[in-house]
Amino acid sequence: MDYSKKLNIDKNKKIVWRLTALWAFSEAALGGILHALKIPFTGLFIGGSATIFISLIAYFSESRNEIIKATLKVMLVKFVASPYSPLNAYFSVVVQSMLGYILFFKGFNKFSPIILGVVSLLLSSVQKIFVLTVIFGVTLWKSINIFFDFVITKVFKLSTLSLGIEASYIIIGAYILLHLAGGLFAGIFAVKIPFKIEKEAGNHKQNKEIKLAVTNELIGKKKKRKKWWFRPSSILLFVFSILMIFLSFYYEELGSGIARKIIVMWVRSGLIIIVWFYFISPFLIKIVRRYLAKKQKSHSEEINTIINIFPNIRAVIRISWEQCSNKKGFAKIVKLLELVLVNFILLDIDSE
Secondary structure, eight states, X not given: OOGGGSSOHHHHHHHHHHHHHHHHHHHXXXXXXXXXXXXXXXXXHHHHHHHHHHHHHHHHSSSTHHHHHHHHHHHHHHHHXXXXXXXXXXXXXXXXXXXXXXXXXXXXXXXXXXHHHHHHHHHHHHHHHHHHHHHHOHHHHHHHHHHHHHHHHHHHOOOHHHHTOOHHHHHXXXXXXXXXXXXXXXXXXXXXXXXXXXXXXXXXXXXHHHHHHHHHOOOOOOOOOOOGGGSHHHHHHHHHHHHHHHHHTTOGGGOTTHHHHHHHHHHHHHHHHHHIIIIIHHHHHHHHHHHHHHHHHHHHHHHHHHHHTHHHHHHHHHHHHXXXXXXXXXXXXXXXXXXXXXXXXXXXXXXX
8 A cells, every 4th residue: 555645745755854853852851851741761762753653654655865964964953953963963863863764665564664663773772781790890780689688588588590580681671671561551552553643634623722722732941951960860869879889788688889880880880980971972973963063054954944833832732731731641641642643633733
């Protein structure tokens, strides 16, 4: 079945443009919105959203080359709107879009979005675990195992050795499985949502509440990007390290050298972070920015148009969140995604 012919070509182009704008917003500003809504695992949502956007672009476009074009625009918007984004943020966008370009070589189908979601989020989870291991070394995982063994022994009077349990493997496995589940959901959602959009396209009424909200919405003060050491995960890791050092002075069974190993781990991680953030990363970022700056000149008008409709997208997200207030938990998140896509794509509220 030729899915891309269901809507006329002009309308498809408009939808692809709006999907590109939504994707750019997701990469540049969605993290702050999710944080405001108190939704955890923002990286998981941003990666899953990219899967949905890439799949929908493949659905509504006549050529997979539109994925590459959209990717360049997304990177340019990210470059302009979030100039201090780390290098891995650009890398993730490129890898995911290249996977999409490969998987949609024959156009949209029901399996490619699922494969894209699972593979891209699997790579994302493995990348984060790899980075943690490079920065903190195996001492991090050994410390988690020792602490877990200590708690089980003291509280439940059991031995983790007899149970054959290593807490670090459980944490890593759970983290990867969570991302696999997120990728699977994003893929299945991407398969189903085009039919929802097309169904609504024929009878979708202009929602006056949303249009009024978009008109009157004021952009709040820009929130500063949190430094890595102020993020909850970094704070938790630091507190855990201090706790392990403290306990090692009172319980010999934790091992006499555990405090020294943790201190060495932090010194080692500090040196790696300094070398990366102050020497390697700036050099690589400079190359990326130089390339994007050249491209920005030929796309400046379109990039500014996309950035200018960010307040519209924020308003749609806020109103869509209110519209699904009767939902709870996971069902609310699913409904929110559906409403944001349908409302923004079908409502005449942008300034193309």
